[in-house]
Amino acid sequence: MEDRAANENLNLSVTTDRDELEEETLSRVFSQLKPYCLDILQLVQNPKSKANSVSELYQFLRETPSQYLQPFFDYALFPMLLLLDAAVGCRNPQNVDSGGKFGMPNMSNMTHSISDSVAEVGLLCLEELLRKCHLGSVNQMVVVLKKLTYGALLSPSDAAEEFRERIVKCLRALLLSLQHCSGKSCSCKDIIEVPTFLDSHTSENTHTTCLNYRTEADKCLLAFLQSENASAAVGHWLSLLLKIADTEVARGHRGSSKLRVEAFFTLRLLVSKVGTADALAFFLPGVVSQFAKVFHLSKTMISGAAGSTDSIDQAVRGLSEFLTIVLEDEANISGLSMSVNDITGLYPNNDNSTQSFLERLRHLSGNAPDLHGKISGSSNDQAGGVVTLRSDFKEKNCSTSNVNMGSLQVSRTKDWIGETSIHVDKLLSTTFPHLCVHPAKKVRRGLIEAIRGLLLKCRYTLKKSRLMLLECLCVLVCDDFEEVSVAAQELLDSFFILSEKHLIDSExxxxxxxxxxxxxxxxxxxxxxxxxxxxxxxxxxxxxxxxxxxxxxxxxxxxxxxxxxxxxxxxxxxxxxxxxxxxxxxxxxxxxxxxxxxxxxxxxxxxxxxxxxxxxxxxxxxxxxxxxxxxxxxxxxxxxxxxxxxxxxxxxxxxxxxxxxxxxxxxxxxxxxxxxxxxxxxxxxxxxxxxxxxxxxxxxxxxxxxxxxxxxxxxxxxxxxxxxxxxxxxxxxxxxxxxxxxxxxxxxxxxxxxxxxxxxxxxxxxxxxxxxxxxxxxxxxxxxxxxxxxxxxxxxxxxxxxxxxxxxxxxxxxxxxxxxxxxxxxxxx
Incomplete structure (x- = not known):
């Protein structure tokens, strides 16, 4: 008994010492952070004073572990947002709100300008802070997104290329910091946090610093992004990122292919974080048409931002990821009038456990709230485990029946899926065959991953495109580079050799x-x-x-x-x-x-x-x-x-x-x-x-x-x-x-x-x-x-x-x- 008590006292002593050391470290971090924040506040009022403090702050943020920065996240974020407001305001005063302000007091009266070097380092600090720390609330995320939006609206004549690129990277860091919450029934569990078709290079850009010190936000931030309340912001950012990429093409040889690639990759990350067909379906026509423009330009322009191999590769992967989310077979069972088993039977890797079945059942009921569908079936169906979704589809035009007035969400009915698949098929048929013979190996390798996702996840919604996709795959099978040909052969093997062969003789x-x-x-x-x-x-x-x-x-x-x-x-x-x-x-x-x-x-x-x-x-x-x-x-x-x-x-x-x-x-x-x-x-x-x-x-x-x-x-x-x-x-x-x-x-x-x-x-x-x-x-x-x-x-x-x-x-x-x-x-x- 005495030995046990001695051990308990020893453990308690060790824990106490550890807590004291932790508090001492936090105190030392705050003592170092505070002068930097005060210097930035002074810098906003007088840009010529203590400009070096921003570079020193960036070095400090890089060296400090995330668990010691998170407790002071709000304290450090406030001066950085002020500096961002000042940098944006002095470059384009028209971006202020109706009251002549950026949401911060006395900003409209500022007459001094923030230099490019200071503004860029300030964005580096903000990016590093967002990369290492997580946001504490929905309101905080909305504020940061609003500030970044003003920066993204700047044109090439207003801001330097590096400044606009750092704005996009700050958004990327913010999105990467959004993680699944601890709620087991939260809708954030339905999504994959990173883009599906990552290559070895872009996968490094999705790395986030592990947050050991973490508290739950008042509301799941990923679930908020999926909600209808965030639809306007999501749509605006999709438009902004596509516009940023398009602007670099319009600049000709002066355009930055690096910024164009960064915009496309950040768009892919945003789509993966939203991750649901309900939240993204409304934006499908605009996104698809913009990607079609990207592919069309790649045929005629072989240099500059438009002909960049990396940008075309990102566009191919981004389009396929968007389509596989919005037009996924499992997400559109109600519109396809098919049973759950007909869809899930195509994916041998799916978990057929009771928990997986209940998850799919819950997902179905949440996907079609406006259809008043009823899950029913005969006794024979129930005995065989077949569940169908019956809905009364209205045979009307998409413009009248699929879009609710004042809403940014559509009802993915049978008509909507049919018309959308026709338009998507036209796009894919005019672009993918040409991409098969693109001179860059990287583009052809990315095309294989795009075809893989579309064939596996959109087999029925994109039925009209299936033959064309297989024909493209047959071209890639004969590619001169073994890396490309082997990947294409592995995918064809799954259709022509293995047990999941579903091509019928007529096809x-x-x-x-x-x-x-x-x-x-x-x-x-x-x-x-x-x-x-x-x-x-x-x-x-x-x-x-x-x-x-x-x-x-x-x-x-x-x-x-x-x-x-x-x-x-x-x-x-x-x-x-x-x-x-x-x-x-x-x-x-x-x-x-x-x-x-x-x-x-x-x-x-x-x-x-x-x-x-x-x-x-x-x-x-x-x-x-x-x-x-x-x-x-x-x-x-x-x-x-x-x-x-x-x-x-x-x-x-x-x-x-x-x-x-x-x-x-x-x-x-x-x-x-x-x-x-x-x-x-x-x-x-x-x-x-x-x-x-x-x-x-x-x-x-x-x-x-x-x-x-x-x-x-x-x-x-x-x-x-x-x-x-x-x-x-x-x-x-x-x-x-x-x-x-x-x-x-x-x-x-x-x-x-x-x-x-x-x-x-x-x-x-x-x-x-x-x-x-x-x-x-x-x-x-x-x-x-x-x-x-x-x-x-x-x-x-x-x-x-x-x-x-x-x-x-x-x-x-x-x-x-x-x-x-x-x-x-x-x-x-």
Whole structure:
């Protein structure tokens, strides 16, 4: 007993000593803080006196721990707000209120000006204080927001760039200091305190100093931000931050990209702190339209604040975060007329506990106070755990039914969601495809995170945009940077491989139809970057959809297969030379358009051009070895395709054909045979052979035969058919299978390469069937009619018919192209 009493006395003594030390430290902090505050008050009255005190105060605030500053937060805040009032007032007196004041007495009578250096350091002090301390009441937060609002209204002609940037950073510090309260039923628990899609750089800006010394405010500040009373202030700050960012663009090259980035990031932070669809839905049209302006400017301006990579990245992430809050499926169950299980079943990571269910139930009842919805269901529904929300939706225009007069909140009815999703889809469809090919890796990486959030959280509200988002993701899967491609592959894996695959066959079919229909027009167009991205979309969709879906949607019937192969043939046809740029055409034919290249020049031409344009940093000897090795690679890019695009575009189109051939051998359940597919391009060769035979029977001259309207086209179609056949057959080789396995299987989901195994040849008689198909192709390739076609003016067959000198050079060129493509295969089999 005596030992226990002794220990208690010892603990009490230690606690007493600790309290005394704490009080002594607080007393010392206050004694140091007080002179600085008095100096600032004097500085406001006489700006020329003791200006150094502000810098000393900033150093003191940085060195003092937060737990020792919090007790004196009000004491330190008052002079800083006075200094901010004075700095703003002397820069733009028009910002004073109707009484000629800033809310502080005697401020309108001040005639002295606060210098830029003093004002900026004063804002540094305010930022540091807000970062380390928390606000004590709603009124205090309102006062600080009001003071910062006056500063944010200053134009570039009124205040320096650094001053306006510090105003935004003070707001950021204030928002970061807002934390969840201790109330278990408070609405602040429904939000995430930081932006959802943070990268490694911006996550550092969300760090706040841990507050060990803390007392609860009289009212939860986050809950106040979500309330209707704060809607006007929230909307005003959203407008101000977007205006600040837009102002820097209007300044041209003088604009600050740093301030623009800071404004966008602070806006993201404000949206995350408000965090509810009810509080933000009213502002969706204005916010979305401003972000649309940002993306539109990024297409035309590649420098300055508008072309800043960081600002575009922040805008992409900010737009997606705003949309995922306002248009989240779970937040709009009443407007979607869906059950809770239909929505929450899409998210396997959600907690299905009773507590989670009650939280969702409470959230539903709070989301639609004006709809008088009733949660009801049949006995069967209750037994199965299905809860639905029944509401009487009024089929009226949004302007009359969705907005309450005098209110800044909207009722998110079925009509409102439908009209909003249409407008959002228009914005996303005109901006996201272009962002997929943005030259900055950071923008493309941020776009993946944006697509991830929209696909996972807005699957039903943005149903119209889902296919477009998946198409964008397919472009990013083929990105040159592994960091981007792996992230995109991981996201696609969750849709095409894992159990949460919710894409139905009709949607896959629609994606195929959209991509195939536009492919020839895009490839033969002027924008080669967009052409490459479009082809990569189709290639990635085919690979991730798997051989079964490829066969079902592209090859199931001879008609659909012919339509698909015709679309690819249009992209590879020799007529595509007219779609190339004039520079390429002149570069390729420096002597004259009618000059006939030798076979050696035709073979070496594209490779020599690629060799010339390669980076000078690469080893030249290695490049030479690679160029020589290209002679032994089959198949190769046809010479005429040089006018259309790069080898990268051809490799993508070739990959599509390779997967077509492989899908017929990898899917054992399909009734589609490879021989049926190759018969489609073989028909052009057979038709040409038949036409040449008919010419021989009728003893028609070559000139007469070629001058027919269809003969020249038939020669070119046969050349394209040979190119298509070579790629289809090559797709069945181990080299091709491994190539696309490495390309699309960088992401290892659960340690298994499931998609790679799907594309393996699995038919028992595959070798025999493949041999028969190759035999059919070689039979046509070796037809003497193909090799009897004349390739020059001195061809013996022309001299025998006395036609030398009468033939057009285009005929020899078409013939040479055909024989060259055919010889590539024959020489390497």
């Amino acid at each position: 896959i079919s629609e994606i195929f139809n959209r991509l195939i229909q536009k492919l020839p027009k895009v490839v033969l167009g002027n924008d080669k970057t967009f052409a490459l991205s479009h082809a990569q979309q189709l290639l990635a969709v085919m690979y991730y959809a798997g051989p079964q879906l490829v066969v079902n949607h592209l090859l199931q019937s001879p008609v659909t297969a012919a339509h698909f192969l015709d679309a690819i043939a249009q992209c590879l046809n020799q007529n595509s030379v007219y779609a190339g740029s004039l520079e390429k055409f002149i570069l390729k034919k420096p002597v004259s358009v009618g000059y006939l290249h030798s076979i050696a020049e035709l073979k070496a031409g594209p490779r020599l051009e690629v060799f010339k344009t390669r980076s000078s940093q690469e080893n030249k000897l290695q490049d030479l070895v690679e160029a020589v090795c290209q002679d032994y690679l089959v198949p190769q890019m046809p010479p005429w395709f040089f006018y259309v695009g790069s080898e990268k575009l051809y490799e993508t189109l070739a990959g599509i054909l390779r997967l077509v051939g492989l899908s017929t051998m990898a899917d054992t359940r399909s009734g589609v045979s490879l021989s049926v597919i190759i018969d489609i391009p073989l028909s052009y060769l057979r038709k040409l052979i038949s036409e040449v035979q008919m010419k021989g029977y009728s003893k028609e001259s070559w000139q007469s035969w070629y001058t027919r309207s269809t003969s020249g086209q038939l020669l070119r179609q046969a050349s394209t058919a040979v190119c298509v056949l070579n790629e289809i057959i090559y797709g069945l080789s181990d080299q091709s299978i491994n190539l696309y396995a490495r390309k699309f299987c960088l992401s290892r989901m659960n340690g298994k390469d499931m998609q790679e195994h799907v594309w393996n040849v699995c038919q028992k008689d595959a070798k025999e069937h493949l041999a028969n198909c190759i035999g059919s192709i070689l039979h046509e390739y070796l037809s003497p009619e193909l090799w009897d076609l004349p390739v020059g003016q001195k061809a013996s067959i022309l001299e025998m018919d006395n036609e030398a000198g009468n033939m057009k050079l285009h005929f020899f060129r078409d013939t040479e192209m055909l024989q060259q493509e055919t010889s590539y295969t024959l020489l390497h089999i």
